Amino acid sequence: MHKRVGLVVNPTSGKNRGMSLGIEVAQRLRAAGHEVLELSDESYAAARDRALGAIAQGLDVLAVVGGDGMVHLGVNLAAESAVTLAIIGAGTGNDVARGLGLPVHDPVRAADLVTTGVPRVIDAVRHTDQHGERHWYAGVLGAGFDSVVNERANTWPWPKGQMRYNLAVLRELPLFRPIPYVVTVDGERHETKAMLVVVANGPSYGGGMRVAPDARFDDGLADVVILHEVSTLEFLKVFPKVFKGAHVDHPAVEILRGREVRLEAAGIVAYADGERFGPLPLTLETVPGAVTVLAPPAT
Secondary structure, eight states, X not given: OOOEEEEEEOTTHHHHTHHHHHHHHHHHHHHTTOEEEEOOOSSHHHHHHHHHHHHHHOOSEEEEEESHXXXXXXXXXXXXXXXXXXXXXXXXXXXXXXXXXXXXSOHHHHHHHHHHOEEEEEEEEEEEOTTSOEEEESSEEEOSHXXXXXXXXXXXXXXXXXXXXXXXXXXXXTTOOOEEEEEEETTEEEEEEEEEEEEESSXXXXXXXXXXXXXXXXXXXXXXXXXXXXXXXXXXXXXXXXXXXGGGGSTTEEEEEESEEEEEOTTOEEXXXXXXXXXSOEEEEEEEEEEEEEEOOOO
């Protein structure tokens, strides 16, 4: 079936191979008989504006090529417009694509889902700011040590990639102190000091850290994972376990579930899908069936 496809590519994804991957995806889509509109631009904001214009004129599918940052852009556009989203995972982390069982680092197979894929309806999490603007994410929002490290890393022009994050971890760890939080889940208020709090729609973030291993994209609820106050030494023991989801058995880890979550803490900026989301306090609402993505047919 012929489709009108808007294509947005992160040129720096795939170790700066994003542009060539985008060309490969566009060729594959055109060979399958689809009309392809190139919507990429030099900045995230400009690409968003171009995509908004194309959606307004009529798109069957919005295809995003890159990592979780591009998924974040796509989810914000799809949740507001009901356009179907095709995720072509080509970034470093690809947590959302992997969590949904989509191909990663295989642009041809992922692009073929525009032709052969079936619609899958998933939840997304929404925050409405003081100006009435809605902001969405698909995967995991972090608001603790992880987000403090992101804030630090984003002030450094060098090095690039994961190494910059690793160095920021080493810089922040000796200085970090447990954060006083108020976490309200479906009206139930919890006050605590914690190392981090995440609000998860999907199971992983940060390139495979299974911070909320039981989170599901389509259950209508968020998993709120709290790592309560521990010593720095204990934190160093617990944190690596997150890659296998084994941290959930630690006595300092608490998991709550709910539809609406409010996070309050002083001086903390939350990150969602790896992107800077906004300073706390934030009220986050899981919206069932907010986004339709193309997924592999059931076998």
